[in-house]
Amino acid sequence: MDYIDLKRSKLYVKLKVKKANGEDLQDGDTVGPVNLILQSLWSQLDVYIQGQMVTSSNTYYPYKCMMKTLLQYGQDAKSTQLSSSLYLKDRYGHMDEISTNTGLYERRKFISNSKTLEMEGPIFSDIFEMDRYLLNMLSLKLKLYRNDPSFCLMSGEIDTNYHISLEDVVIKLCSTYTSIVGVWVYFKVRGSPFWPPSWNLRTLRFYGILKKLNPYYCYQVDERSPASLKYEDQRIISEFMDSSQSIEWETDSQRENPELIEENRKLREKLRSSKEKLKTLKLKLQTLKDL
Known part of the structure; x- marks a missing residue:
């Protein structure tokens, strides 16, 4: 065979x-x-x-x-x-x-x-x-x-x-x-195979392999060689899933710059404070609904 x-x-x-x-x-x-x-x-x-x-x-x-x-x-x-x-x-x-x-x-x-x-x-x-x-x-x-x-x-x-x-x-x-x-x-x-239950999905199917590591590369389309990847000095890279931010990390250029690190720290504190306020507001609304 x-x-x-x-x-x-x-x-x-x-x-x-x-x-x-x-x-x-x-x-x-x-x-x-x-x-x-x-x-x-x-x-x-x-x-x-x-x-x-x-x-x-x-x-x-x-x-x-x-x-x-x-x-x-x-x-x-x-x-x-x-x-x-x-x-x-x-x-x-x-x-x-x-x-x-x-x-x-x-x-x-x-x-x-x-x-x-x-x-x-x-x-x-x-x-x-x-x-x-x-x-x-x-x-x-x-x-x-x-x-x-x-x-x-x-x-x-x-x-x-x-x-x-x-x-x-x-x-x-x-x-x-x-x-x-x-x-x-x-x-x-x-022996006899165990067939999985059949179903019909109406959502979009992803046929590729889910990656544990997602590499990001930047390149300029006006260069002669397509393999000539350029580092465009990105500060922060974020990933979004279903319109919600899932992950955010710093690039190497930001780690080497103290001013960018301090600026990013302040932004993170503001974001954390806003999330806490929103969480508190949701709890208050839930309490009012229960009353």
Whole structure:
């Protein structure tokens, strides 16, 4: 019996970078792909099983891939296996530069003179990271939305008129085989399954994984490299749930500034005093109702 191993499945892309008029690149063309271009080609990835979308739909797929690559993989993996996705680290402090960015210089060699570039790498979707197999009888559909070429390419020219021609896009699904004897023993040990009660929810369903840690990043859309994240000196970051503030914390810039710390302390005292007054008022109103 065959199963599909989504965690070991890969995305394969074959492409060429040409000028907008269809001509090949020349030696003087200063254009190169951004870091992790295999995932930067797509703005959105939707996964459907049996016609039902099982992933959250948004246009932040390349940023999600970059964050997971930086946080989940070690230096050994980044310098070896991730190079198949054309992950070549940008030079620190020179991510938006064309002439001094050593990472961009190395990546540019792969597309110079419109050479064919073949890449293969993981699919960064929540369902593709689970340690369980998928039945091969199920209908699996992936929908990829392309990014604009200006997002995937970096150039020092003012008129960046280049085009990415996709020659082949393949999803390589990894399948595993389990003998029928093993399947029979498995179901014999497990017995009849206990099915959960069925219900019909009318509220919006969240298909992603609830995170224990929510990282926040700020970036400027006018920068050349999408991976060039800027720290905009935020003072306080707050999260709201159902129009009510659930959490608030200080940023590093506020911790280093005594004046901001004192100002924040006064604001917190005023907020605490207002909450106490409101609580007292509610108790008085409740007492009057009881009378």
